[in-house]
Every structure is written in structure tokens, then in C-alpha cells.
Amino acid sequence: MGGASHLSVRDARPADLDAIVDFNLRLAFETEGLRLDRSVLNQGVRVALTRPDCLRYWVVEFSRTTGPVGQAAVSREWSDWRNAWLWWFQSVYVAPEARGKGVFRALYGHIREEARQQGDVAGLRLYVERENVNAQATYQRLGMKPGGYHVYEELWAERFTPCRD
DSSP, X not given: OOOGGGEEXXXXXXXXXXXXXXXXXXXXXXXXXXXXXXXXXXXXXXXXXXXXXXXXXXXXXXXXXXXXXXXXXXEEEEETXXXXXXXXXXXXXXXXXXXXXXXXXXXXXXXXHHHHHSTTEEEEEEOOOTTOHHHHXXXXXXXXXXXXXXXXOOXXXXXXXXXXX
16 A cells, blocks of 8 residues: 555545445444445435535545545534534545555545635534444544534434435
8 A cells, every 4th residue: 555645635526436335335334233225325425426515525545546545524514602614524434454554644634624724614523433442542643532422313214315406
């Protein structure tokens, strides 16, 4: 592979659809034991790649290889308490063969810098599985701190495309 100096972070583009879908399928299975519906996921990623206002993806490549070795997406939450946006990381995935080579560090640094350049972004957030201590350690090394919240949810499986054209 290559070292961190050979990493390139860029906005994802439609040609990355298959790689992103594959990464998300792996991510769901590795972290939660879930087998996602590929056709639903394909539709969702396709929307994101054409509507970054819904969800924006970035990918990382090693300069000597073709294709992404990692990804992260950001959704935005308006904070009335801060009168600014919070950027939420999601769909963070690094291919097993690229782990430990600075891929997420490069993604995080790139996205953080872009967020800081925006005048209306107050910070970055993400959620992580309680058992994923390796990811938690990575996030803390990058300067993130536990937010003090637990996430509660009620999901409706029949509504799988909330960000529509």
C-alpha cells in the first residue's frame, strides 16, 4: 500500500458508487452484524452522490492504487443553541488492508479543515458502537471527546428514503 504521505482525500463522485455501497455493506456487518439490502443502500448512496445537501461523502485513495480504500460521510444538523451547523460523521469505513495507515486521520483532517473554513459550522460529532474501543481510541487521539449523550432511536423500516428529490 503506501504511507500516509501517499494518501489523497477527495469528494466522492458517481463513479465511486459501487465502492461506497460495498464499504457500507461491510461496515454494517462488521460493526452491527447487519446485512443491509443492497438495492436500498444503492439507492441511498446514489441520492447522496447527487445531493450532497442530504449526505456528503469523501473517499481516500493511495496515490499508487486505483479506487477508494476508505470513506466518511457527513450529514448536517442545525443547532439553534449555537446558531450554527454541526457536522455528523457517518458511514466511516477503512478497508482492512488499509487500516493503521493513516486513512481515517487523513479523512478527518480534510473534513475538519473544510468545516473550519465554513463560517457556519460549530463542530464535528459522530456516534460509535459502545464495543468499538479501537475506533473510540482513534477518535480521542484526534482530539474528539465523548459528548456525554446516549443515542435513542425509533426507526421505521418502511421509510428508507427520507431525503428525496
